[in-house]
Amino acid sequence: MHERLSFYVKRDSFLHRLNPLTKLTLVFGLILIAFGSPWYWTPHGIVLLVIFPLSFLGKVQREYFQAAVRLILPAAGFLFVMQALFQPGGETVLVRLWLLTITQESLLFAFSNAMRIFVMVSSFTLFLLTTHPSELMSDLTRRGLPGQFAYVIISTLQIIPQMQAKAQTIIAAQRSRGLDTQSSFGKRVGALVPLVGPLVFGSLVEVEERAIAIEARGFTSRRPKTSLYEIPDSALDKALRWGLIALVVASLASRFLFD
Amino acid sequence: MKFISSIKKDFNTMTWVLLPVAIAINVVMGQIVVLLKLPVYLDSIGTMLVGALCGPWAGALTGTLSNIIWGLAIDPNAFPWWPVAFFIGLVTGFCAKGGLFKSWWKVVITGFLVALTAAIVSTPIAVYLYGGITASGSSFITAYLLQTGQGVLQAVFSTNFLVEPVDKISTALLAFAILQGLSRRFLARFPRPENVEVETGASRTELFIAIGVVIVLVLIAAFVLVKILG
Numbered sequence: 509m510h511e512r513l514s515f516y517v518k519r520d521s522f523l524h525r526l527n528p529l530t531k532l533t534l535v536f537g538l539i540l541i542a543f544g545s546p547w548y549w550t551p552h553g554i555v556l557l558v559i560f561p562l563s564f565l566g567k568v569q570r571e572y573f574q575a576a577v578r579l580i581l582p583a584a585g586f587l588f589v590m591q592a593l594f595q596p597g598g599e600t601v602l603v604r605l606w607l608l609t610i611t612q613e614s615l616l617f618a619f620s621n622a623m624r625i626f627v628m629v630s631s632f633t634l635f636l637l638t639t640h641p642s643e644l645m646s647d648l649t650r651r652g653l654p655g656q657f658a659y660v661i662i663s664t665l666q667i668i669p670q671m672q673a674k675a676q677t678i679i680a681a682q683r684s685r686g687l688d689t690q691s692s693f694g695k696r697v698g699a700l701v702p703l704v705g706p707l708v709f710g711s712l713v714e715v716e717e718r719a720i721a722i723e724a725r726g727f728t729s730r731r732p733k734t735s736l737y738e739i740p741d742s743a744l745d746k747a748l749r750w751g752l753i754a755l756v757v758a759s760l761a762s763r764f765l766f767d
Numbered sequence: 768m769k770f771i772s773s774i775k776k777d778f779n780t781m782t783w784v785l786l787p788v789a790i791a792i793n794v795v796m797g798q799i800v801v802l803l804k805l806p807v808y809l810d811s812i813g814t815m816l817v818g819a820l821c822g823p824w825a826g827a828l829t830g831t832l833s834n835i836i837w838g839l840a841i842d843p844n845a846f847p848w849w850p851v852a853f854f855i856g857l858v859t860g861f862c863a864k865g866g867l868f869k870s871w872w873k874v875v876i877t878g879f880l881v882a883l884t885a886a887i888v889s890t891p892i893a894v895y896l897y898g899g900i901t902a903s904g905s906s907f908i909t910a911y912l913l914q915t916g917q918g919v920l921q922a923v924f925s926t927n928f929l930v931e932p933v934d935k936i937s938t939a940l941l942a943f944a945i946l947q948g949l950s951r952r953f954l955a956r957f958p959r960p961e962n963v964e965v966e967t968g969a970s971r972t973e974l975f976i977a978i979g980v981v982i983v984l985v986l987i988a989a990f991v992l993v994k995i996l997g
Contacts, residue, residue: 514840543896583844590900594910621898625844632843641839656783657832664787664836671791675799689803696803700941703799708812708945711788716956719784727780 514665515575515636523566523634527745528644529651535631537752542627545759546766548616551623559630568637572630575637580629584622591618641665647739655733659722671711678706777822777958785821785957786829789813793833794841807934814856815881815942819868820957823860830856847896851889858884859939863962870966872978874943878936879984885935886927893923905930928988 518524523531538558542551563572595614603610645658679689682702688695689703790813797810814833818826830852837845862868862877893901893909899919900906905926912922946954946963954960 579842579844587897587900590906590910591898594900594913595898617898625897628847629843632838632846636839636843656778659783660786660790660832661836661839664790664832665840667787667791668794668836668840671795672798675795679799679802693805696805699803700799700805703803704796704941704945705948707795707799708792709948711792712785712945712949712953715781715784715788716953719780719956722784723780727783 514641515571515633516640517568517571517637518640519567519638521565521567521638523562523568523638525740526638526748527739527741528639528647529741530745530748531635531639532644533749533752535635537756538631539628540756541759542624544756544763546763548620550759551620551627554627555623555630559627559634562634566634566638568634571637572634575633576630580626580633583629584626587625588618588622591621643737643739646735646737647741650735650739656727659727667711671707674710675703675707678703774822774824777825779958781956782817782821782825782958785817786825786832789817789829790833790836792816793829794837807937809934809938809941811852811855811935811938812942812945814852815859815939816945818856818859819863819942819946819963820954820959821860822959823857823864825958826856826860827853828856830854847892848889850892851885854884854888855881855935863959866962868943868946868963871940871943872981874939875936875981876984878939879932879981881939882931882935883928883988886924886931889927890920890924893927894919899923 538554542554545551563569566572592610592615595617600612601609602612602615642662645653645662649655649658682699683689687699687702689699690696792813793810796812797808800807800809811830811833814826814830817829831849834845834849834852858881859868859877862880867873867877867880893899899913899922900909908929909922909926912925913919917925943963947965951960954963
């Protein structure tokens with residue numbers, strides 16, 4: 509149950525140095541192009557020609573391919589198999605298995621869908637590997653995102669591991685008292701209450717104290733806050749962002765022109 | 768600007784501090800359920816808690832941020848489903864505002880309405896983003912319905928409609944049980960403690976009316992489902 513709570517890998521690379529907003533634009537740009545472009549091979553091209561090279565450029569290729577094998581391939585693969593088998597329609601029958609038929613059309617449909625999902629999840633993974641969450645939040649706050657949102661996201665990322673540890677302790681404690689968490693369905697449902705109760709009530713009690721603490725530190729103050737870290741936003745960043753927006757518009761426009 | 772100021776009133780410091788805890792409850796509960804191998808998700812308990820205690824928009828924000836953080840920290844596959852979580856929080860909030868979070872049978876109605884909304888909202892996402900069959904276990908039902916000649920929209924919606932109510936009603940009941948376990952003094956610090964005050968002395972006739980309402984709702988839903996499928 510203990511997962512690493514941020515994908516971020518600290519390296520010094522071109523991708524790491526880019527402004528977080530530029531990388532975010534890149535993520536949404538790639539997704540929109542993959543879903544919006546009228547050509548069948550666009551998502552495949554993006555994976556091979558953009559996402560794979562970017563992972564090397566960001567010096568996170570090892571972590572990226574690990575994530576791809578562990579998270580992205582199972583989901584996309586399952587999607588591909590299910591859709592290839594069960595998508596109705598299509599004329600050219602390739603294989604006939606018992607009740608199921610695989611047609612060329614359903615195979616192509618499944619493949620392009622799986623690739624789109626692959627592009628979507630991959631580009632997010634790449635973004636998360638090269639951007640520290642607090643860097644992203646301070647940059648967005650500087651651009652006008654209310655500070656409360658940054659507080660919620662950053663503090664959640666800290667609270668989840670604490671709570672997972674607490675859940676582990678509670679599960680261990682209840683098991684040592686003889687709580688059955690593995691046998692029949694009824695017993696497992698019954699185990700929910702002694703596990704959830706202490707966990708949820710324990711965490712809710714802390715809420716009030718924390719509210720008083722951050723209130724005392726000017727949480728609701730409206731005055732502009734200064735930041736200790738300066739996040740670079742170069743001319744290259746701006747150029748890249750505009751270039752990406754132009755590309756997205758072009759691919760969406762081409763969909764209307766060629767469809 | 769009465770609307771905006773009423774939203775602002777729901778976001779006091781207690782709400783902002785509750786949000787991270789509620790999101791963490793969503794995530795950790797989702798994982799405990801996987802550990803216990805139960806056939807539900809229960810990953811929106813925190814969202815429903817906030818929706819009931821702090822109003823619809825706070826609930827909607829909790830749901831949205833839950834999915835964003837789930838995507839940021841655990842599994843990027845969670846990002847596209849944020850509208851579903853948004854509406855789970857929103858509908859819970861409006862139900863609670865209408866007094867549907869004050870006794871267990873009313874909470875069942877809330878759970879049912881939330882499930883209906885979730886089924887409706889997740890259908891277009893599953894259809895247009897994933898082509899109908901997603902990477903979850905219930906897709907086998909969708910696949911079966913597709914093979915029997917249903918349209919994609921109908922197949923996905925009926926699947927969701929079969930799966931969601933069990934999950935959302937149990938989630939709502941759990942959230943209700945948690946709220947009952949908290950002290951009045953603690954609840955009073957949140958923007959809408961009156962939403963979750965228990966009604967005492969619910970009469971027998973009221974209970975029968977409630978059971979009637981649930982039956983009628985189920986019948987209507989079943990009728991709509993048959994209409995779509997037929």
